[in-house]
Amino acid sequence: MPFNHNDHYHPLLLRHLPPGPGRALDVGCGTGKFARRLAAAGLRVDGLDVSGVMVEAARAAGSPGPGKVEYRHADISAGPLPEAHYDFISCIASLHHVPFETVKSLREALTPGGVLVVLGLAKPSRPGDFARWLAAAPVNLLARLVVHFGERLNGGPEPRLRPPVKDDYPTMSEIRRESAALLPGSTIRPLLFWRYLLTYTQPPEHHPL
Template sequence: MKILSPRVLQALERFNAAYPWDHNAHYHRWILRQLPTRFDRALDVGSGSGDLARLLAGRAAAVVGADSDPVITARAQQLTPAALPVTFTVTDAVAEFPAGSFDVITCVATIHHLPFTPALTSFRSHLAPGGTLVVVGLSRAQAPVDHLLGLIAVPANAAMGWLKNKGRPSSRPVSMTAPTRPADMTFDDILRETRDVLPGARLRRRLFWRYTLVWNRP
C-alpha cells in the first residue's frame, strides 16, 4: 500500500466506502466446509450480528453466539428467527462456559481483540474431544509475502465491492458496524504461539488481510 500515492489511496477509500462488503462473511462458506455435516453444540466467539451463528444453526442442535458488544448482540438477536436454535450472550470471556462443551468453535476477526495465547488455551479447553476449531484472523503485515498479498488484495477488494453491490453504491451491512481494531501480531508470531498451544493446527495466509487456523482436538 505504501507504493500508492496519497491521491490514489484517497480515491480507493472513497470507492470502498461507496461499495462496502464484509470480508469476514466472505469466509463463512469456507468455514462450513471445514466442519462436519452435523454436530451437537457450537460456539461462535465474536458473533457480531449473528450471520455465522445462523449458518451454523443449519447443522447444529444448538449454537451459542458470544460477543462483548451489547449493541451488536441485541441486533443479532433481532435478526435471528425464533425457530433457530441460537442463543446470544454478552461476555468478555469464553471461560464462563463448561470445559469440553462444544463440538465446534468458530472465531472470526475477533481473536486479535483478545490475549492470543490465553484465548487459544480457552478454546482448547472448551472443545470436546474430536471437535473442530476454526479461526479467521487478522495479522500485522511484516514479511514480503504479507505485503505482496496486501498489494494483490487492493484491486481485488475494489472489484469484489463492485460485484457484490452490483455496481450500486450502498450503505455498510449490519455486520460491519461492530467495533474494530488493527492487529498487532505478525503471522510468524501467531504461528509460533499456536504451535505451542495447538500442536498440529493448520495455518495459512489468505487474501483480504486474513489468515485461517484449523485445529481438530484429538
C-alpha cells in the same frame, strides 16, 4: 464498505464443520450472521459478543433453524468455558481483541474430535505475506465495485451496524509461533483480503487438563 471480507469466507469456514449435529460456539458473533448459518446447518449455537448492542441486534434477527442460537453478552477472556462441551468453535475477526493465550480455554472447551477455526487478522512478516497483501488490493476494489452496483440495482445498501474495531494486530510470525505452542498440530493458511485461517482439531484421545 459494502463488501464484507469476513462474510466472504463463511463458506470456507463451514467446510470445517465436523460430521453430525452438535453444539457450536461463535466467539465475537456480532449481529449473528455466522451463528445463524451454523444453526441452519443443524447445530445448537452459543453466540458470544462483548458488545451489548451487537447481541441485541443478533437476538432481534431470530434464528432460521433447525438448530437454535442463544446469544450472550460476555467477554470470552473473562471467565472459563465448560470443558469438552463444543464440537465446533469459530472466531471471526475477534481473536486479536483478546490475548492470544485465550485459545487455551477454547481448546479445552472442544470435545474430542472437535474443531476450532479462526478467521484472523495479522500483519505480514514474510515476503509471501507482503505479496498476498498487495495482491488483495485490486481484487478488493473489484469486489467492492461489484457489490456496490448490485446494491444500487436493488434499492441501495441496507443499514449496517459496525462492531468495535481494533487496528492493532499481531504479526503472522507471532501467530505461527504461538499457535505452534498453544495449539499443537494446528494449521495456518494465509488468505486474500488481509486474513488468515487457523484450524485446530482436538485429538480423539484428548482429556481436559
